[in-house]
Structures are given as structure tokens and as C-alpha cells.
Amino acid sequence: MKYLDISGVDASAIVAGCMRIGSMEPEALSRFVHAALDNGVNFFDHADIYGGGECEAAFGRLLAAEPGLRDRMVLQSKCGIRKNMYDFSKEHILESVEGILSRLGTDRLDFLLLHRPDALMEPEEVAEAFSRLETSGKVLHFGVSNFNARQAELLQSGLKQKLAVNQLQFGLTFTGLVDHAICANTEFPHAADRDGEVLDYCRLKGLTIQAWSPFQYGFFEGVFLGSPKFPALNEKLEELAEKYGSTPQALATAWILRHPAGMQVISGSTNAARLQEICAGCDVDLAREDWYALYLAAGNKLP
Template identity: 55%
Template sequence: MRTIKLGTSTLDVPVVAVGCMRINSLDKPQAERFVRTALDLGANFFEHADIYGTGKCEEIFADAIQMSPSVRDQVILQSKCGIRPDKGMFDFSKEHILTSVDAILKRLRTDYLDVLLLHRPDTLVEPEEVAAAFDQLESSGKVRHFGVSNQNPMQIELLKKSVKQPLVANQLQLSITNATMISQGFNVNMENGAAVNRDGSILDYCRLNDITIQPWSPFQYGFFEGVFLGNNEKFPELNKTIDEIAAKYGVSNTTIAVAWLLRHPANMQPVIGTMNIERLQDCCKAADIRLTREEWYSIFRSAGNILP
């Protein structure tokens, strides 16, 4: 599969990341087959979080891939920490970050993470505590690269006040139908709702600072309200346009939805959450398709986005 550099790091990663949030929906043979298929497709970047299945997803993954030193050399592992559902809060304290990483490593049966992301902003964050945790994790070899999730430019800048490691990735909700970070850029100084800058120009900020955007929920509309593909009741024009372009390339609508994200020059790495092998294969095919400018804009407009 085609690869990109993750942020400013030297780490080459496939342009499609395999999200493992739902791997606990598979039985052991299914999980083993899914992971093996991903590897065969070149999709060896597996994305986790300590809250997925309350940690069980990481254990199931390690079991499915039959984690060993030789297997570990074949994969890139990313996980996230900072959400504490048991306490109803977010927690970027040094103690919690260090404790979380140790638990993640144990569940994944590995000595290190390639990437650790901070999951959701913690308004009580003390940047010096995060810096101390990152320094300890880096010096011990437990984490090689660091990033954030769902953070705006000023939140990242606040962390960078103390954190010395490059923040290589920012995981953000983005899809054809959830594209405010793109649409507001078209409506600068306009008197309409699309002009509202809801995220501090995070798209341009990440491009300026070479931070890889990892779109999550690339097929969802709203906040987990449902998928837009095949939803002709809510998105008839969008599905018509996607289906026409899919037919032109001889691929599925799933492939085109991912290709739309990959066409953006920000060099994004979509996180695919499907546990369906056929859909995974369709997602990976997007790495070989480059939509034309006209096709990209026609999809954008057909989702209801109006160009000024």
C-alpha cells in the first residue's frame, strides 16, 4: 500500500489506518482472519485506545495477531489514553499517562508503542506534567512518537509550551458530510453559518506544522447518527454522485469516500473502523485512486456544501 511520513517523523505509514475499536465484535477465528487480511493488504498500522472495549480490544488484537517479537516487527501500533469513563473525566496527569501506557503495553503484549495520542482535550491539563510523562516514556523506549486527538491549534500550542517531542498526528472527526474544517475555509468573511470557524483553522494549522490528520468516522454523518453511503433518504445527491464516480473507476462507493479524503493535499491518514473484510479491502483500494479536482468538488457540493 502507498505510504506517507507520519508528521515530521521518519515513520512510513500506510495511508489507511486500521481502527480496532470494534474488534471485540468478532470471535477469535474472525479476528485472526481480519488481522491477517489487513497485513496482506499492506494495512499494517493498527489503531487502538485504552477505552475500546474497556481494554479488551487491545487484548483481542494481540491474541488475534499472535503477538511475538517477529510479528511485532511487521506492524505499527498506535493507542490513545486520557479518557476515564469510570471517573467521568479526562486525565492528562503524568501519573495517569504513565499508568495507562503500562497497561496498554501489557494488553498488546509489546514493549513499545510506535505512537501514543492524547485522547480528547483535558481542560485541567498541565503541560509540564505531560512533558514529564512523554520524556519518561521516550527515554524508557516505551513510546517512540507522540500526538493528540480532537485538539485545536491553541490546545496543541499549549502542550508545545513544555512538550519537546514533535506531535506527529492529530485525530479529528472528518468525512464528506462532517467537513466543517474544510467548508469554513471557503467562507472567510462571509455572513453565513458556514463561515463560523469552529476549530481554530485546524486543517491549515496541521498542514503548516506537518501534523498528520487522521480522520475518524470517515463514513458517518453527525455524531454517530449513521452512515451516509447508501442513505438515499438523507443524501440522495451525494450518493448519486459517488455512485457515478465509483462506476467510472470500477470500485465501490466505500472506496470513493476514502479516496475523497486521500485526495486532499494535507496527506491525511483515515482511520477505518470496519470489521468487514470486504469493506476493508474496498477502503484499501482507495490508496491507488487519485480523484480529479472536478470529481473532488462535485462530491463536496453534492453533500450540500455551497461554494460562495
């Protein structure tokens, strides 16, 4: 397992995403969490909306049943999404964190992220909430999710805490973070800058990018691994898996980890064997030519 230093936290490069754990039986959830820890995964990602809160509640019941687990892991959750709206008001952030902590059965979050940008965000109001949470010890570090560069900069302008994380969708079939830079100074469609060069911004400002839905294409349309919609990509993944003595799942993970931004990869799988394959991507030192070969096989072009 590779580890990153995120604001002084020793964080695994692979993150166990907990969006799908709400319906798991307690024994199955325990096996999954222990499998993650056994593979070196110490970082667990939640959000208050996952399963309507049941995902956090299920995880909290596990922590209550096995008290020693909490100190072996980094816990992250997200807030700010409400029905038909986004809400970064001080009251909502504070209320959300109280609910998250109660469901998880813990006294602190290692990281709190604002889930999706609120058009009515007031940085000074968010700052009040963050400061109260930090002073009380209820949240140790802060970040954002799905923010472009200017949105992150605007929020940072009101904060005394340094934003540590930006959670963004990225993977072989969702390559917007790198497309416009590769196609700079061209009229290629991919040259359009849709996010304010957020990848470069995060690198300059020291925010760790957490790649969500790394194996999905589109917006939750499906998984590209083994999909007949991506024959060239899957053929290249199989070819390189043989070359590196690995698996397509690990190669797709290694492709993200190869980027010098030093990203984390959020696995959404609750299958222990699949998680182990994803973790194996940390052991693949992908050559530059193979990184580009996969990028092209996914349907992208170079100028």
C-alpha cells in the first residue's frame, strides 16, 4: 500500500468508499472493513446522504461492536446536499456534523468535506462553522468535493484552515482533469477548460485529489471494465495486465496513481477480492508510454 501525507495524516492511497454499505449484514460489513485494513487501507469515506444516513449508522454499529477499530482508521464524511438544494449555511454544517458523529458513534471526524458547491455560499459563514468544529475537536481537517479552482479559492479566502482535499471524478473514461491541458492551444473539443484548471490548482495549493467513481463511465452509467462499449480499452488493459503480471482492475487503478499529483483512489466496491485487486494497483509502476497508451485506448486523442 502507498501512503500519502495529507495535512500530517498518514493516509492510504486507496480509500474505502462507504456509499453501498447500508444494506450489508453486520458480519459482512465487519469482514469487508477488516479486509480493507488487512490490505493497508486505513481511509474510509462517508457522506451524510449515503443511504439516507444508514451507511454511517451501519458503520457506527460496527465501531460500537469493535471499539478498537476507530483508532486504526481515518474517517471522512461530507455534508451540504439537501433535497432539491445545497446548503453551506453555518447552521446546516454544524447540525450535519452532529448527525454524522452520532451515526458513526465517534467524537471526531478526521476530514469533513463540503459535498457539492452551494451557489449561495458565503465563505465567512462557512469559516464560522469550520472554526467552531475545529475548536471543539469535532473535525480535524477540512476539504471540498466537486469544486472548481475558483470556487475553492473563494472559499479558502474566508478560512483560517487550509483546505486539504478536493474529491473529483477521474478515471480512464472520465479524463476531464487532464484533457484540456493535453489539448492546450488547439481547437480540439477537449481543449475546453471546464473546471478552471482545477488539477493544476490543487497541485499548486497542496490539495490532495480524491478520485471518485474511478471505474465508471459517464455519470454513474456503468463500469468500463469488461464492458463491450470499450473494447479497445479493455484489450489494452488485458495486454498490460499480462505485461506487468497484474490485473485490468489494478492497471486501471495504477493509471490514476501514476499521475504526479499524488491522488487517492476511492473504491466503491464492497467486494473484498475486488478491493484487493484495486490495492494491487499501488504495486504497479506504470511506464509513461503505457499511461498514454491507455489514455488513447479509452478513445482520447493527442494533438
